[in-house]
Amino acid sequence: MVRLRRILCTVDNSKCSLDALAYAIHFALKNLAELHLLCVIDMRHFDDFPPFEFPGPGSETVNRMEKELADRVSEEIRRKIKVDVTVAADIPVRKILSVARERNVDMIVMGTHGRTGMARAVMGSVAANVLRKAGCPVLTVRQLD
Numbered sequence: 001m002v003r004l005r006r007i008l009c010t011v012d013n014s015k016c017s018l019d020a021l022a023y024a025i026h027f028a029l030k031n032l033a034e035l036h037l038l039c040v041i042d043m044r045h046f047d048d049f050p051p052f053e054f055p056g057p058g059s060e061t062v063n064r065m066e067k068e069l070a071d072r073v074s075e076e077i078r079r080k081i082k083v084d085v086t087v088a089a090d091i092p093v094r095k096i097l098s099v100a101r102e103r104n105v106d107m108i109v110m111g112t113h114g115r116t117g118m119a120r121a122v123m124g125s126v127a128a129n130v131l132r133k134a135g136c137p138v139l140t141v142r143q144l145d
Contacts, residue, residue, distance in 0.1 A: 004031040008105040010038050010096055010126075011069060016111030016143035018072070023141055024109040025077060033106070034082040037069050038099055040092040062087050093129040105136055112140045 009024035011017045021037070028035040065087045073083050088095055100108055112127035131138050 002106075004028075004033045004106045006034045006036060006103055006105040007031075008036045008038060008096070008100050008103065008108045010040065010092075010108070010110040011072070012039060012111075014111060014113070014143075016113055016141060018111070019143060020109050020111040020139075020141040021072060023139060025073060027107070027109070027139075028081050029077065032081060034084065035073070036099065036103055036105065037073070037083065037085045038096065039065060039069055039085075039087045040095045041087070041089045042092055043089045044091060092126045093133070096126070096130050097133055100134060100136060107136055108134055108138045110138065110140055112142055 004027055007024050007028050009021055011021055024035060027033065066085045069087065070078075070083065070085045077083070086099065090098075096108065096110075099105075108130060110127055110130065112125070127138075127140050131140065
């Protein structure tokens with residue numbers, strides 16, 4: 001039987017990432033696993049706006065974002081399992097894989113927009129890259145309607 005001890009869930013506040021969060025919470029509760037929530041602000045979006053710098057850990061902006069993300073998990077659930085929240089500015093695939101390795105997670109849960117064809121070729125796919133490169137199972141959740 002597979003025992004999940006640590007689950008990483010990426011959340012960007014899109015509908016599909018919030019659907020993925022519901023799955024991550026389910027698996028964490030079922031296994032009494034730690035739930036690590038990660039929001040990565042893609043720093044490449046700010047390349048054209050120098051000298052913009054994303055606020056670092058402990059800043060008011062990051063603290064607010066971390067609180068908003070933590071609040072997506074009810075207090076009742078947080079009493080049953082450990083929930084850890086991280087907000088970081090980085091390249092999403094790189095940060096997700098890095099956090100997964102550092103925290104030795106047993107599974108990554110993430111949403112996917114399910115883009116295909118030209119949209120995927122032009123925009124790339126964080127989920128597809130994580131699937132190919134992760135050292136643990138990855139559960140992708142398409143947006144549920």
